[in-house]
Amino acid sequence: MRKALIFIALFLLQIILCDFVNVGPYIYLCLIPLLLLSFPLKVDTPVLMFIGFGLGLGLDLLSDGVLGLNAASGVALGFARNTIFDLTVNKETYNKTDTPSPFDVGLRKYTIYLLLSILLYMLVYVLFDMAGVRPFFTILAKLSLSTIANLALSLLISYSLFRQR
Amino acid sequence: MRNSSSFVRIVVSIAVFVLLETISILLITNNGIVQRYRIVGGVRSIQTSLWRFGENTKAYFNLKETNKYLSEENNALKNALEEARAMIPEDTLFYINKEKEYSYKSAKIIKNSTNKQHNFIILDKGSKDGVEADMGVISANGIVGVIHSVTKNYAYVTSFLNKSQSISAKIAKNNIFGPMEWQGVNPRRATLKEIPLHTDVVVGDTIVSSGFSLIFPSDIPLGTVSKIDDKGGTSLSLDVDLFLNYSSLQYVTIVDNKRSEELNELLDETAKK
Numbered sequence: 001m002r003k004a005l006i007f008i009a010l011f012l013l014q015i016i017l018c019d020f021v022n023v024g025p026y027i028y029l030c031l032i033p034l035l036l037l038s039f040p041l042k043v044d045t046p047v048l049m050f051i052g053f054g055l056g057l058g059l060d061l062l063s064d065g066v067l068g069l070n071a072a073s074g075v076a077l078g079f080a081r082n083t084i085f086d087l088t089v090n091k092e093t094y095n096k097t098d099t100p101s102p103f104d105v106g107l108r109k110y111t112i113y114l115l116l117s118i119l120l121y122m123l124v125y126v127l128f129d130m131a132g133v134r135p136f137f138t139i140l141a142k143l144s145l146s147t148i149a150n151l152a153l154s155l156l157i158s159y160s161l162f163r164q165r
Numbered sequence: 166m167r168n169s170s171s172f173v174r175i176v177v178s179i180a181v182f183v184l185l186e187t188i189s190i191l192l193i194t195n196n197g198i199v200q201r202y203r204i205v206g207g208v209r210s211i212q213t214s215l216w217r218f219g220e221n222t223k224a225y226f227n228l229k230e231t232n233k234y235l236s237e238e239n240n241a242l243k244n245a246l247e248e249a250r251a252m253i254p255e256d257t258l259f260y261i262n263k264e265k266e267y268s269y270k271s272a273k274i275i276k277n278s279t280n281k282q283h284n285f286i287i288l289d290k291g292s293k294d295g296v297e298a299d300m301g302v303i304s305a306n307g308i309v310g311v312i313h314s315v316t317k318n319y320a321y322v323t324s325f326l327n328k329s330q331s332i333s334a335k336i337a338k339n340n341i342f343g344p345m346e347w348q349g350v351n352p353r354r355a356t357l358k359e360i361p362l363h364t365d366v367v368v369g370d371t372i373v374s375s376g377f378s379l380i381f382p383s384d385i386p387l388g389t390v391s392k393i394d395d396k397g398g399t400s401l402s403l404d405v406d407l408f409l410n411y412s413s414l415q416y417v418t419i420v421d422n423k424r425s426e427e428l429n430e431l432l433d434e435t436a437k438k
Contacts, residue, residue, distance in 0.1 A: 020219060022280050022412070025350050044174075046181040053185045057192075062212065064278045064285070068192030075185040079178065128193055129282060134349060 003038075006161060010035055011055070018063030028146045032056060032070060033121045034154040036077050037114070040099050045082055052078030066129065073124040080120055088113040101162035102155070111155065118150045119143075213287060213319060216276040224273075224415055231415055238305045267382050270294065270419040272302075275319065279352045279411045284324040286310060290419060291318040301380040301420040307387045307409030308332055309417050311380060320419070326352050326411055334387055334405075335375040336366055342375040345387070345405065352411050355388065360401040366390060372405050379425040 014031040023029060036052050043051075052074030059070045089105045102110040126143045224231070272288040290296045292315045302309040302322050310324040323330060326347050334357055335342035343359040357372055370390045376383025392404035422428075 019216070025280050025352075045178040049178070049181050049185055053189070056189075060192075064276065064281065066193055066281075066283060068189045071192065072186055072189035075182060075189060079182045128190075134282075138350060 007035065007038065010038075010157070011058070014059060015062050018059065018065065023149070026142045026145045027149045028122070028125065028142070029153060030070070030121065030125070030146070030150055031154070031157070032059060032074055033077055033114075033118045033150065034157060036074065036081060037117055038099055041082065041085060045079060048081055049075050049078035052076075069125055069128055072128055073121045076124045077117055077121045081117060084116045084120070085113060088116060102158055103162055110158070111151070114154055114158070115147070115151050118154065119147050122146045122150065213275060216287070217289075220275055220415075227413075227415065230413070235416075241305070266423055268421045268423060270296070270421070272296075272320070272417055272419050274415055274417060277411065277414060278324070279326055282328050282349065284326040284411075285313075286322040286324050286414075286417075288312075288320040288322060288417065288419070289318070290320055291315050293317050295421075296320045296419055297421075299380065299425070301422070302417050303381065303385055303420055304409060304414060304417050307407055308374060308381055308385060309409070309411075309414065312419070324411065325355075332381065333375040333377045334372050336360070336364065336390075336403075337371040337373045337384070337386075339365060340375075341366075342377060343400075345372070348404075353407050354391075355405045355407055357390075357403040357405050358396075358400070360403060362395070362398070362401060364401060366393060366401065366403065368393065372403070379422055379428050381420060382422075 010031050014035075017029045017031070021029060032052070032055050035055055036048065039048060039051065053071050054074075056070030056072070056074030057068070059065070060067045085100065089100060089109050098104065100110065100113065105113070122143055126139055126146070130139050130142065270290060272290040274286055275289050276285075276287040278284045278286075286302070286309065288296075288302070296312060296315050298312055298314055300312045302312060308325055310322040310327070310330070312320050313323045314321045325332065328347065328349050331344045331346045333342055334345035336357075341360055341364045343357050345355050345357045347355050360366065368390050372387045372390065374381045374383055374385040374387060386408055388405040388407040388409075390403045391406045394402040394404070396402045
């Protein structure tokens, strides 16, 4: 129940971030990667992709973004999440019924896991949004600054939420 | 057995991935403003109410600044009126009954985006107020955009801050004109293109609307030249610092060109010949 409430609160926070917080043209604040990573590892990849698609499409509809942008990014992250986890955290030592947290897997591994996930999400988002119409360095600047900003925000939220668990 | 089950899972994952990404890409590519407006009309109406509430709250806290802006605009209009009166000879006993070319309506912004590649604005005036698609939207400090579609109570404006939007602008001092487009990053900067090489232009010159469109009147101040680029020796490209701050816009003016229908008919007839 508590998890569901936190999930809804984070999704509402995401809509507020999109609609009312303007941090400039180079930073896109997005909590969808964190929301997707908050699902237990036992959730199958196809199911996670549908969840990513639904979350992204919901955000696209409720914010003023281009329809499909967050959906495409959510699907990509849903597809790769378990692989990213296997690459960054020792999967054999982890209980797959749980959601990875910085306290369980260690801050360094969790940060890399989060970084790769956000980077993939933002890569798909920025490429669909800007590729072919904006210079390479503008795309690179948006990708890197958005990834850093979202990593910091997601780490902050993860720490505050998981510490109380 | 375990290997074949794992293989099936991989195949299913890839199939779902391809399916969902295809749907997403179709949504992105077909995300025309009109389709989107129709498909998600219901969602938008709820959204608009939420935005209206948010913008009203924001407007309340910005009342002081709005009053200052309105007062300054009022003064400028009064001054312009006085100057116009001064130009009429005292012995003039008649007035020219000239049909008005443009009519103006004020509108309040309910939603305004400035940090996207395709920015838009939603106004609180719709078809019941006489607002139609293809009308222009301006403010005292520049061109805001063009009305794309209207519902009964609201109008959807394609903002000038849109990578597909272009307006005709000219250098105020010599009337040399060209297309002006937003650069796509800074909401206060645009580019005036295709200016002939021989043109007398310096940094600081004022750029205004040319009036060579069926939408906007001429001589609306747009900005000042901040940089001059020689585009490969063929033409000049001017960076323009816009007067209008799109992020703080709250009230705008909708422009209706009374002669646009007649002009369109003329253009259509000419095209047929």
